[in-house]
Amino acid sequence: MHAQSVEPVLPAVVVTAGDQRDTGYNARATSTATRTDTPLRDTPQSISVVTAAEMRDRSVQNIAEAVRYVPGVSFAQGEGNRETPIIRGISSTGDFFIDGIRDDVQYYRDLYNIEAVEVFRGPNAMIFGRGATGGLINRIGKQANWQPLYGASLTLGSHDNRRVTADINQPINDVAAVRITGMYENSDSYRDGVTLERSGINPTLSWRPSSKTLVTAGYEHFKDDRIADRGISSYRGAPVGTDRSTFFGNAKGSPTGTELDAVSASIEHQFDNGLVLRNRTRWSTQDKFYQNVFPGAVNAAGTRVAISAYNNATSRDSLFNQTDVIADFQTGPVRHKLLVGMELGKQDTTNFRKTGYFPGNVTSVNVPLSDPTTNLPVTYRQSASDADNSSKSTVSALYVQDQLELTPQFFVIGGLRYDRFEVDFRNNRNGQTINADDHLMSPRVGVIYKPVPAASIYANYSIAYQPRAGDQLSSLSVTNATLKPEKFKNYEVGVKWDMASNLTGSLALYQLDRTNVIVLDPTDPTNTRTMLADGQRSKGIEIGLAGNLTSAWSVSGGYSYVDAKMLADTSATIRDGAELGQVPSHTFTLWNRYDFSPMWGAGVGVIHRTKMLASTEQVATASNAYPNVTLPGYTRVDAAVFLTLSKSLSAQLNVENLFDKKYYINANSNTNITPGAPRTFRVSLNAAF
Template sequence: MAAALALALVAPAHAQTSAAASSQQATELDTVEVIGKVDYGYVQKHSTSATKTDTDLNDVPQAVTVITQDLIQDLGVQGMADAVRYVPGIGVTQGEGNRDGLVFRGNSSTADLFIDGMRDDVQYFRDTYNIDRIEAFKGPNAMIFGRGSPGGLLNRVTKVADWDSGREVGLQVGSWDKKRLTADFNQALNDVAAFRVTGVYEDSEGFRDGFELKREGINPTLSLRPGENTLITLGYEYFHDERTADRGIPSYANAFNGTRHPVETDRETFFGDPAGSPTWVDVNAFNALVEHDFGGLLLRNRTRYAEYDKFYQNVFPASVNGAATTVSLSAYNNLTERENLFNQTDLIFSATTASIEHKFMAGAEFGRQVTDNLRRTGRFAVPAQSPCLAGSTATSCLVPLANPTVSVPVTYTNSGSDANNTGVTKIAAVYVQDQIKFSPRWEALVGLRYDRFDVDFQDLRASTSAANRYLSSSDDLLSPRVGLIYKPAENISLYTSYGITYLPRSGEQMASLTASTQSLDPEEYKNYEIGAKWDITPRLGATAALFRLDRSNVAVIDPTDPTNTRMILFSGDSQRTEGVELSLSGEITQAWQMIASYTYQEAEITQDIRTSATSVTPKGTELAQSPKQMVGLWNRYDFSPNWGVGLGAIYRGESYTTTSNLVTLKSYTRYDGAVYYKVNDDIDFQLNVENLFNKKYFPSAHSDTNITTGAPRGYFVSARFRF
């Protein structure tokens, strides 16, 4: 489905009558099945990801936002940061210029990304060329998706072969030498088999000096119906993304009006060496889905095997001196290789006990992840090597703040403190869920998941002692999910829910485990939520959610340890995000579509936390890049069947770059626009203009000295050809 629901409509039987006027004999009726589609534009009504069953989103006791195919096309969404512009409760981080980085209800993550419900957790930039829609789930989701995702996650639903044949080619050109080609060919071969292939090729530059981007991907899928009740879908994806790792600009060393700010510089200025900052990823993934309906009992099995090769290297800005005349550059590179294998089996069936209806789901998931990680520090040839100024060191190259773009030789070596490890993670989980309908007005969702999470970790650094070289940890994770729904009317649902998720000590990327933390319990996140969902019309929906998310089991330095190395669990909750999320999406009129979102949140540290021997994060510290208010509004209005326009605005309130709370990202409002022209059913064009009024702003950061500059006004012309 592309922002639509497929409805099977049975045509009325066509009665055949005798040609004789006096004879009214009825012949045997022929049944003709007509398949129709109702386009809901920016509204998605159902999801199989939220509960692993086909469920109306109004019956899911959780805040969910779906970025539909129509919205993806109208906004020109090509990455995850673009996708969440109008999603309440989700922001973006810089990701060091080499990966998707998102902030879910105050919690930053690079791993809570899924594809067709399967974990896709390596750090890289994802594309939308093969994506039908993107589902944003808020709050803990461990019952369905497993560990992690404390504040939420994104699940991409791919385009797969079906029996609705169609072919489409897309072209895009625009500012900064943008050149992009996409293709989507879907063909029914016969009643048993259908084939589809999607692809992308892009060769572009960017508004930042020296930035380059190249992408190529192909994703063929084959669907088979060997029997009336069986569906098999097989797919393979190759994806390559190669670009310049851009770490943005630094901040001033001195505070102004009580806080520090990004340095004043041209938006195009690259700090560091763009030629010496390449990043690339190769993804090879195989997916298989098998579904069989035994007549009221559905068996579903999914398998995903994926290999990831990810490399990034960067020469990037660090601190600016007090006189604001020089900036220090640092350098390092990192290679990650990961092999993921996951298998999920779900059994779904319905039953009635007395007058109570049940939809049961029981399943199991098994996974194995092998990760190799190597980091190397960059060393500059100083003091003789230009352009490093006097005062530079082997790991710190000073350059003029007024001229920070350099080309400098760097030697990369694995130092004693650089990561060099390999790890094997094994996951075994079982889960059960019951969707209960007590009456037309009362429903409940109850689920429980048990995960066995084992990590075997080998630290390969020469400086690591033999006793700490081989580490392991095992966690038994029990993740409940409970929700109660009251429906005062068929189109309105009021809900309350509670859920728990855990983050093991090896971290979201499973790249770190220490002797002092391996025996500690995982971090725990609890989410309390009440909300409402209202289908104002079948094509327009509104949602509201009031939530509180608490974090506990934080590892801190033991204050009684004289060596300042022993870690203990922090007693009680240490972090809390609470707030409200509102959204409205769909058709206001037949010609006017809208998506609107509003977030108010308070995200802060709730008790003093000692994070090192000399550092304490005090109570009241605001969480990084979590503005109190976020607003998004996008409108599309069609003046005629051929012409339409779009206008949107994004507001982000003031926030801090990190939990140091030393550097402020000012609030901003950015406006975007679009013009749409449909030549006929097979050809259409659109012009997207981003940052209409050329606002200078800073949308995200990675640290106090790595701040992303927002792009200036950009123009992008797209064309789609269907045949």
């Protein structure tokens, strides 16, 4: 995101490389959901693909922007230092992948080197392994190819927005090609004191030693420095009344930065008998530091707000290797597409946290709510509970999947994955070591019936697990190390319909159950003993639409309904039936582009969301009369005008939040709430050579 963990806010002039409107808004297939090239219509799962054409038309530059019009997906605040999607009521900081390989470190991902963003809803551990519990987000990277392209981009806008990108693709000869994508951005924000500086470069090489073999390799260096913005506080169940630009805490004292290096390589070969062998490897290393001076609760009189501070340093080295063998064959009348694969991986992680102490050796100070900032000096040192740990995790996985065509109308897909996931965790403060060794069996079964070739009706059942080490491999403790992993079980039925040559609609109904959750023992009157039980259920409907209503009218969007609640008492204040935080019951989105002529076009987008809680619902207590904070619902309108000047040059004006609606986009807690951006203009010039 441009300068903090909110939706984009900066008017911009953008020059982008390559006109990809011929791909449209409608992706027809994916090679990620099943690890085989499969039409979306024949994949028994709710999937949305944000194409390059749509991202360009909406001037998308990051993940949250890309999925803004995808039904059933939202983003939490992430404390201003990371992306935190919420899919089907489940939040995660680690369910990110690139080209099907895990990319689970915490940072803000740029899209300068990305062709498309895929959103998979529902558990998908059979393909992706641990996590992938409510769903996941996969990016498709730009690779070198044999079509010459020379492009560059320049972004200038309000709030001192400055961004430049480049995309150069050059065939060397008939068997080799190189591509280099790069970007640099230096921007401010509508939020006081919030800044962003980031850069990235990603060269790739493609080599065809034979007509049936493709080798690719790439390297990315990415750096992101910004101010961690944790928004505003709340008072008596609602966000405090303040200007949306007001920073709570100390912006200058809240730097966050990440530096990422990643090397990827793949080789794919098709044998004469049709057998396909594919091997992919990704190595990455990340160093991250974040510090925040941020708001807490407002006092009972509504006059002062608490300010606290801490910082955290994290590093992670990751190495993953995947090998797939794909065979197409027939047994009698049944056609098979069989996948057999193996994944090996290891990750080394360190965490070191310090608490901020203000003058007087206190960890919190109160400042006037009318001026909720502080320039008091802060000293950082470890408190008794601050993390100083390291972990080494390894995964060894085997999986098999068969896609069976029983008749031209009836298909079955079934798969099973076995993971051995082991974590060695060390508390460096006391030398204590903990080992967790999980053996996970993740099945998926889907049935597809096609009454006509252009439509499918499907049913799907899948299971995924979240080991006790958590998203970021740092949650192990003596009390939870021996507990079974959390289990996520998904039941889903749906319909997919290619309504026209370039228009697809989808409908999914699902129930997602989260079990093996630590809850209070109902037989214990002291509320101190815990047990594992069914802890959460999400039920809902998702409707999607993408493609062209006519040759001139492109659309993308949908509707989602989610009912996400707790199924047991998980604490003294979070009880059975509690509503989950940051999950609106109803969301409607629709983006349109209409081309009036070969030269002129216009776009209109509508986002409607009903109210939601900032965090999971709690019961009131004597000490907390207002335990729940509601973020009001809103309707936001976006607009655009497009001008095609020539085959290689076009211009566009994007206006976000056209009617300057005041709203709240997301939160991290009841006292960390992000106001939505004001009306924002972008002027873009797109060129390719």
